[in-house]
Amino acid sequence: MISGLKYFFLFLIILVLQVFVLDQAPQIVPYARPVLFFAFIIALPEMYDLWLMGIAFAGGLLLDILYGTPGINAAACVLLAYLKVPLIRLIKKDEEDNIIPSGHITYLGFGQYFFYILLVSLLYHFVTGFLSVFTFAQAGQTILRVFVNTIVSVILIYIFEIIFFYRRSAKT
Amino acid sequence: MGNIFAFLLRHIRFFVFIILEGICFSLVVNYNRDQGSAFSQFSNEVSGSVYRSFAGMKYYFHLRETNDSLMAENARLRAKMSNAMYFDTAKSKDIHDTVFKQRYTFIPCDVVNNSVTSMNNYLTLGSGKKAGVGKHLGVVSTVGIVGITRDVSEHFSSVLSVLHKDFTVSAEIKENKQIGTVTWDGYNPNMVVMKDIPLNVRLKTGMHVVTSPFSDLFPAGTLIGYVVKYEANHNDANYTVTVWLASDIRNLRKVYVVNNLMRDEKQNIEPKPESK
Numbered sequence: 329m330i331s332g333l334k335y336f337f338l339f340l341i342i343l344v345l346q347v348f349v350l351d352q353a354p355q356i357v358p359y360a361r362p363v364l365f366f367a368f369i370i371a372l373p374e375m376y377d378l379w380l381m382g383i384a385f386a387g388g389l390l391l392d393i394l395y396g397t398p399g400i401n402a403a404a405c406v407l408l409a410y411l412k413v414p415l416i417r418l419i420k421k422d423e424e425d426n427i428i429p430s431g432h433i434t435y436l437g438f439g440q441y442f443f444y445i446l447l448v449s450l451l452y453h454f455v456t457g458f459l460s461v462f463t464f465a466q467a468g469q470t471i472l473r474v475f476v477n478t479i480v481s482v483i484l485i486y487i488f489e490i491i492f493f494y495r496r497s498a499k500t
Numbered sequence: 501m502g503n504i505f506a507f508l509l510r511h512i513r514f515f516v517f518i519i520l521e522g523i524c525f526s527l528v529v530n531y532n533r534d535q536g537s538a539f540s541q542f543s544n545e546v547s548g549s550v551y552r553s554f555a556g557m558k559y560y561f562h563l564r565e566t567n568d569s570l571m572a573e574n575a576r577l578r579a580k581m582s583n584a585m586y587f588d589t590a591k592s593k594d595i596h597d598t599v600f601k602q603r604y605t606f607i608p609c610d611v612v613n614n615s616v617t618s619m620n621n622y623l624t625l626g627s628g629k630k631a632g633v634g635k636h637l638g639v640v641s642t643v644g645i646v647g648i649t650r651d652v653s654e655h656f657s658s659v660l661s662v663l664h665k666d667f668t669v670s671a672e673i674k675e676n677k678q679i680g681t682v683t684w685d686g687y688n689p690n691m692v693v694m695k696d697i698p699l700n701v702r703l704k705t706g707m708h709v710v711t712s713p714f715s716d717l718f719p720a721g722t723l724i725g726y727v728v729k730y731e732a733n734h735n736d737a738n739y740t741v742t743v744w745l746a747s748d749i750r751n752l753r754k755v756y757v758v759n760n761l762m763r764d765e766k767q768n769i770e771p772k773p774e775s776k
Contacts, residue, residue, distance in 0.1 A: 377516075382520075398527040398530075398531040398532065399523075399527030399529075400528055406520040407517075410517040459535070462532075462538045
C-alpha cells in the first residue's frame with residue numbers, strides 16, 4: 329500500500345514535469361519535443377502484466393486528455409507495458425529463470441540499461457509519431473522526428489533514473 | 501468449451517493487449533479530426549473497391565436481364581425515330597392534334613434457331629402471336645435487316661431469312677437514291693445481290709444500301725449492307741451489285757420484328773397482284 333502510494337506520487341511528479349516544465353520549455357533542438365512521460369512505465373516495479381497494461385492505459389489516456397489527442401499516448405503506453413518484460417529478457421539473457429527481471433539500472437547495468445531505454449523510446453516515439461500524423465506520405469520527416477525525440481528522451485530518462493533510483497538502490 | 505477458456509486464459513496477456521490497443525485506436529480515429537477523416541477515407545477506399553469488384557461479379561449474373569431490358573428500351577426508342585413515324589403534313593381541319601403519328605413498332609425477339617448453309621434459310625424466333633408478331637412482317641437486327649416472318653404460332657414464328665431464294669426487298673442506294681431490288685444468289689451467306697441499277701448511275705464501293713420508302717416491311721432507310729463490288733451486265737444494261745450484309749445472320753441472337761401499323765391501310769388502296 330505504502331509502495332503503491334509512492335509510485336502514485338512518482339507518476340504525479342512525472343506528469344507535472346512533463347506537462348508544466350518540459351512542454352513549456354523553449355525548443356532547443358529543432359524538431360524535438362522533450363518527452364519523459366513514459367518513464368513511469370519503466371519505473372513501475374515488477375507486477376502482473378494485466379495490471380501494468382491497465383495502469384499504462386489509464387496514465388496514457390490521462391496525458392491524452394490533457395493534450396486533447398485521445399488514444400495516441402495511451403496506445404504507445406499499452407504497447408510499452410506489453411513489451412516491457414520481453415524487451416528486458418531480450419537484452420539481458422539471464423541464466424536463472426526464477427529471477428524476475430527489473431527495468432532498472434541496478435539490474436541491467438549502465439550499458440544494457442542504455443540499450444533498453446533506447447529501444448523503449450524508439451518504440452514510443454515511433455507509435456506516437458506515426459499515429460499523430462496518421463500517414464506514411466512524408467515518412468522521412470516523421471522518422472527524423474522520431475529519432476531526434478528518441479535521443480532527447482533517452483537523455484532525459486537516463487538523468488531521471490540516476491536521480492530517483494540509482495543512488496537509493498546503491499545504498500540498499 | 502473448456503479448451504477454449506484454457507486457450508483464452510493462457511494468452512490473456514495478448515488478448516488484453518489487443519483489446520486495449522483496439523480501444524486506443526478507436527479513440528484515435530473517433531476523437532481526432534485529422535486521423536478520423538484519414539481513417540474514414542481509407543475505409544471508404546477499401547470498402548468501395550471491395551464492393552465495386554463484387555458488383556462487377558454480380559453484373560455478369562444479371563447480363564441476361566440487362567440485355568433484355570436494353571432490348572425493350574431500344575424497341576421503344578426505335579419506335580420514336582423519325583423513320584418509324586408517318587409524317588403527316590396534309591393540311592386537314594383537325595391537324596392541330598399532332599404532326600407525328602406512330603407508324604412502326606418494334607417487338608424484341610430471341611432467335612432460337614437459325615440456318616445459313618442451305619439454299620432456303622429460315623430463322624425461328626422465340627416469340628409468336630402472344631407477343632404481337634404477325635405474318636409477313638419485317639425482321640431487323642440491331643444493325644440491319646434480317647428477313648420476313650412467314651408462319652406464326654402461339655409462341656414461335658418462322659422467318660424467311662434474307663438468305664432465301666424467294667426473299668426480295670425494295671432497296672435504294674443511300675448516296676444517290678437509286679432504287680433497286682435486293683435478292684440472294686445462294687452462294688455466300690455474307691453477300692446479297694442488288695439488281696436493277698442502271699448503268700448510268702455512278703457507283704462506288706462502300707456506298708450504303710438501305711431499304712427504300714416503297715417497302716412496307718421495313719422503315720425507310722434501314723441498313724441492308726454496303727456495296728463491295730459492281731459489274732455491268734450488258735444483257736439488260738443494268739449493274740449487278742454485290743452487297744455485304746450489315747447483319748451477321750450466322751450469329752444473330754436478338755432481333756426486332758417490325759410492325760407496320762399503316763400497312764393494311766396502304767395495301768387496301770393499292771391494286772392487288774394476281775399472284776398473291
